[in-house]
Amino acid sequence: MINIKYDKIRKFQTTVHILTVQKNKDIVIMPSLGDRTRRQKLQDITHAWFDRNGFKQIAGVNGGFFGGNMILPIGLFYVDSGFLLNRSWTGDAFLELIHKEGKFIIDDVSSLEFMDKHKSANFGVSYSYSLVVDGKIDIRKGDKFKWTKQSHPRTMIGDNDEKYFFAVCEGRKKGEKGLTAIESAMVMAELGCITAINADGGGSSGMKIEGKIMNKTYANRAIADALLIYARPGAEYEIELMSKGQRSKEVIETTVYEKEKETIKKVIIEAGHGGRDPGASGNGLVEKELNLTVALEIERVLADYEVEVSLTRRDDSTISIIERAKISEKINPDLHVSIHHNAAKVTSARGAEIIHAHHDKYDDVLAIDILDRLERIGMPTRRHFTKLNARGTDWYAMIRRIWDNDTDAIITEGGFLTNAEDAKMLADDEWLKREAGCIAAAIVDYLDLQKKEKREDVSITTESAKNMYVVTANVLNARLDKMGKQINKLKKGEIVEKIGEHQDGDWYIIRKENEFIGFVSARFLKEA
Ligand SMILES: [Zn+2]
Structure with a gap:
């Protein structure tokens, strides 16, 4: 039996939603980019392979940071099915959360170093600054983010030997101050985390349980990725609602906050x-x-x-x-x-x-x-x-x-x-x-205002100009993954932008005019 507890506590004049997952061989924690062709709302992000193979999605939180027009998250994104993004322009601002041998580790690695040091990892994702390291509050790289001293909605991910902890706090609302980085680190340390990291926050900050969004602050924003909690096929689980002192899924159904419509x-x-x-x-x-x-x-x-x-x-x-x-x-x-x-x-x-x-x-x-x-x-x-x-x-x-x-x-x-x-x-x-x-x-x-959906010419910065390629084959197929299904076709002479690459290095992830195109063989691209 998988035991999961959901609780709502008040800390620093802020409601914090906490999901505690007892570590168990039937539990799988896995980041997902959703359908990879566009950003999706947290409640819609799923993991196609797990779904197809009879795993049951129990819960999830939002994942890493992403830029205004980006479909994919910033930084390193590795899962053991072999998908890897590593964009050099992230600089050294981001720490990676790595899941290896049933435990979280925080490290600061490039994709090459990752393959050297963490080959046996289930996943490694760039989230941002650390909150707890070796059981102590330790905010490494907090100086790279301008909002750490301010109070905001935030998402925190951590664990100890027995449990995983996912926490999402409210903020930017009356009666909900939101947490500073140090306050969120204190929450995670108090829960008993040995390791904890900060994920994307603000209007991206969200927690879902059985498809329902639990926090009020989630702005229904389409996000780049999520960290999902799955039960293996056939495994039984129960969700305990701590703050009500009851053990019933129905209770959760009636207490979750559901956004009726996106209010302007x-x-x-x-x-x-x-x-x-x-x-x-x-x-x-x-x-x-x-x-x-x-x-x-x-x-x-x-x-x-x-x-x-x-x-x-x-x-x-x-x-x-x-x-x-x-x-x-x-x-x-x-x-x-x-x-x-x-x-x-x-x-x-x-x-x-x-x-x-x-x-x-x-x-x-x-x-x-x-x-x-x-x-x-x-x-x-x-x-x-x-x-x-x-x-x-x-x-x-x-x-x-x-x-x-x-x-x-x-x-x-x-x-x-x-x-x-x-x-x-x-x-x-x-x-x-x-x-x-x-x-x-x-x-x-x-x-947290969103830009109106509008197709605009992409302005190419000198930084990303380095990643522009021209198609050399008469027809070039773009696929959902290296071996995946064909989703687009490119013609000779078309200019595309490389936004990542397959771990083998021979296939690039490309987009064109802000539109995700897919994986293409690097053999048929030359630098523009
Ligand atoms: Zn005046």
């Missing part, structure tokens, strides 16, 4: 002031005008994403704060962003400031991200803060009222009109567009 997120971009209220002024600049330019540009950038953007004004009209709050209440957005620019009596005061609601601890994730982005393009960071009135609620009327509507809210102050250096930048419309670009990019990350 909503954002309000509010250009501060307007009409009779000019806002701040200095060095010949009027705040209400700058605010509108930035707001319109944010709307333009976000038009490429799956999000509903509303502006409170798109011209020089006068709209009171109460009216703006009412608009926000009616739309009930996921996020309300007020765009402002600053002024001070002291003309030396300069730089960007962000004010966020004091209720919303995790709100400074967005504030810090915007300030970081602005600083990178040349606007110094002054501070981010919350300000309270005598009654202990937010001092800024806009944030206070929006909070009453139960919405995340921030005010951006993109520099001082009264400072000569800031004003010089702000006087340039091109600068205002870049400022808007920073705010828009941070909103995209914060709300």
Whole structure:
């Protein structure tokens, strides 16, 4: 009998879903790329060979990191059926989780080193930084990832001699702070992990049990791969629901969270002031005008994403704060962003400031991200803060009222009109567009917005240009695997991109214009 326990615990103001799997000869843990031709939602990712051979999929979590347009995950992906991806451009940021002789090992290996050191492994996949090594919290390579100190939904994978542990935490929601890297390492160490690693997080972070998604934060995003738990043919298993103290699959059916439909997120971009209220002024600049330019540009950038953007004004009209709050209440957005620019009596005061609601601890994730982005393009960071009135609620009327509507809210102050250096930048419309670009990019990350499905020309970076090949055979068959079924045909002269190779090195995995093509024999390709 295979024993599996599912539990929900609260740690660091966050719900953590924990799946504990007793190690047993009837249990198989295996990463899967799904159908390999496209990314799939976690609930749809399966392992064709296991399915065909009578294995039963019990559960799974999301896998490794992937890039915006990538079908396949970043880094090394080895399973004992012989499929291997190794892309050099991953640099040295990723650690590999290797499953060998029934145990997890964390190592830092290239594909060649992997074949030397871990030939007997069942699998090896690049996940990211370590959480627990030899039973101790040890975050190796955490410095390669910019989000480790912030609180987010995360997926953690680990084990000890007796059990495998899969943990997924919520985050980015009211009442769900999310975990930092160190907090997630503490959770895994407390569970008793000897080894644990961090997988992809944010909107990709998901756990499924018997096909049902257990965590609320999973954004139904199509992901590159999953780590799946299978029972061997004929093996019996039971899932114990710890937090309810009951042993029944029916209980799980009724407690799982199922997303009814993919809801489109909503954002309000509010250009501060307007009409009779000019806002701040200095060095010949009027705040209400700058605010509108930035707001319109944010709307333009976000038009490429799956999000509903509303502006409170798109011209020089006068709209009171109460009216703006009412608009926000009616739309009930996921996020309300007020765009402002600053002024001070002291003309030396300069730089960007962000004010966020004091209720919303995790709100400074967005504030810090915007300030970081602005600083990178040349606007110094002054501070981010919350300000309270005598009654202990937010001092800024806009944030206070929006909070009453139960919405995340921030005010951006993109520099001082009264400072000569800031004003010089702000006087340039091109600068205002870049400022808007920073705010828009941070909103995209914060709300996990997906790009609208749109075929665009692939822009080839110099890095990937090295991987471009031209077809030399009159007709070249592309297959699902080296010996797999034919899925595409290429003609002489076609240009394709190599995104990985078979472990034998004689077959390449290729794509064309972002479309996965398949495996082709390297003999009929030459460097473009
Ligand atoms: Zn203002």
